[in-house]
Amino acid sequence: MFDNCYSYNKDSLAQCKTRYLWVLDKHCDYSDFDFAWEPAPWEAEQIHIWPSQHQENSGTMLFPKAGAKIRNYNHSVVQRKTSVPRLHIKHNPHNPDKGDINTRYISDYLGTMRRVLAKQKWEYCWVTTDICNYDYFDFTWHPSEYQNDMLHVFSSRKQKFGDTFYVHVPSFLRKTKDLKILEWFETLHFIDAQVPRFGVDYVPYETDSVVDAVWTHEFKNPLAVFSRYEHVVPPTISLWQEQTKTVVPLRKGATSVLIPREVKNSLKTQIYDYPYIDKTQVQKESEPQDVVFISNGEPMAEENWQLLRSICPRAKRSDGVDGREAAYKTAASLSDTDWFFAVFAKTEVLPVFKFDFQPDRLQAPKHYIFHSRNPLNGLEYGAMNINLYNVQLVLDTKPGLDFTLSQLHTVVPEVASISRFNTDPWITWRSAFREVLKLKLEVDQGAGFELQHRLRVWCERAEGENADYCLQGANDALAYYNSVKGDYEMLKLSFDWPWLQQFYLDKHGVQLW
Secondary structure (H helix, E strand, O other), rough: OOOOEEEOHHHHHHOOOEEEEEEEOEEEEOOOOOOOOOHHHHOOEEEEEEOOOOOOOOOOOEEOOOOOOOOOOOOOOOEOOOOOOOOEEEOOOOOOOOEEEEEEEEOOOHHHHHHOOOOOOOEEEEEEOOOOOOOOOOOOOOOOHHHHHOOEEEOOOOOOEEEEEEEEHHHHHOOOOOOOOOHOOOOEEEEEEOOOOOOEEEOOOOOOOHHHHHHHOOOOOOEEEEEEEEEOOOOOOOOOOOOOOOEOOEEEEOOEEEEOOHHHHHHOOOOHOOOOOOOOOOOOOOOOOEEEEEEEEHHHHHHHHHHHHHOOOOOEEOOOOOOOOHHHHHHHOOOOOOOEEEOOOOOHHHOOOOOOOOOOOOOOOEEEEEEEEEEOOOOOOOOOOOOOOHHHHHHHHHOOOOOOHHEEEEEEEEEEEOOOOOOOHHHHHHHHHHHHHHHHHHHHHOOOHHHHHHHHHHOOOOOOHHHHHHHHHHHHHHHHHHHHHHHHHHHHHHHOOOHHHHHHHHOOOOOOO
C-alpha cells in the first residue's frame, strides 16, 4: 500500500515514504478502488491518471516518488459521487434555501457573488439561483484540470449568459477585484449544457396601457410577461447586469411584453422611463384595430368609401351623424377594439397604407395622427387626415378648437392619404376656414417656423379645382380671427356647421351648399 494525500504539492511528494504516492479527491467514490494496483515496469516512471465521468482527470493520480513528466491516462473511470459547496442566490427571498450558503440577489450577479464569496474559505463552489430548475442537474460535474481558474457558465435555456456557475473562489475574487461587469471576466468558459429556468409570471391586464398594470403588480420574481390578450412565450434574457435586463415587446404594440422587476424603480408615466428596451426581438402580430369611415352627405363620400373597402374590407361606416363631436363619438361606439382608425369622407386612402399600425401600450393612451397630402397647395401633415383614435379618450373628450388635439396625441410622419376636400366649393371653403383658424391660434401661441410656413402657404398658394374657394376660406378665417382678436370661445363657433353657413352667407351674400 502506497502513501496517499488529498492535496498534492512538492512537499507531499518529498514527504512520501513509499515508492509511489496516491493523490486522491474527496468527491470520488473509492469503495471499489484497487489501491494495491502497481504499474508495469515499463510504465513505472509515468504519472498515472484516472478519469471521472466528466473529465480526463478525476483528481485520482499515482505519482512515482522519483518524479516523472510523462502522463498515462489509460485507466478506468473513477466516479465522482459528491460535489463542492453551493452558494444559492434567491431572486425571491421567500423561496426555500437550497444551498450551503443562501443570499438575496442584489442588482447583478457580480456584486452578489463577490459579497458572499469574500467571506468563505472555499476553494471551489457552485453558484445556483432560484429561477432555475436543478431537478436533473449533475452537481458532480467539475472542470478540466487545465480550466480550474476559469469561471464556468451554464446556459439558461438558450441564453448563454446563464444563471449557474462553477467557481474557483480564490481566482474569482482576484480577477474581479476591479471588474465593472461580469461579462469582462478574464476567462469565461461557456458550457454546452442548458439549465432550464422556471417559467416567468404571466400577468393579464385590461387597460389601454401596460403602465398601470406594472405599477400595481408585486414582482416576486425578476421577470413577468404582461398580456392584454393571449400570452406569448418570452425569450430568455440575461440577468447579469441592469443593462441586459431589458423590456422586450413580444407583440406589435406591446399587447404582450416582458417586463423586468427593475422597471418599477424608474417608472413615472411610461415604460420608456426605463432606459433598457429591446425592440429587436421578433414580434408577433397583434389584433388589428377597427377602421371606421365617417361621412355626412359629402359628395365625394361614396367614392372614397368604396376605395377604402377595396383596401380594407373590414372597415365599418358611420353616416349621417350631425356635429363633429357627435360623429366622432358615434364612430368610437362602433369600434370593438381599443383604438380605431378614423377615415373621413374627404379622405382618399393611399393603397400603400395597410391599417396595420399598432398603438404603443408602453406609453399612456393617446391618439396617433398620420400625414395627409393637400392636393391644392402640396402641404403634407396631419390635416384632414387619417387618425388612430383611442376609443376611451374620444368618449371622454370635451373638445377645444380641435377635437383630436384636445387629448394626448402624437404624430406618425407617414403619408396615408390625400385630402380630397376640394371637390365641392362649400366643403373647400369651410375646410380651409377651419384649418387656418387652428393654425393661426397655434402660431399666436408660439408655434415654430413649420406651422408659420403652413399658415402662409394656406393663405397664398392653391392650384386646381376650387382653388379660389380654398384661398377665400383661408383668408376669411384670418380676417375673422383678427376681428375677434383670437377669442377662443368665438373661434369654437366654427365647430357648428349652421353657424359656418350663416357666416359665409352674411359675408359673401351667396349660398354654396
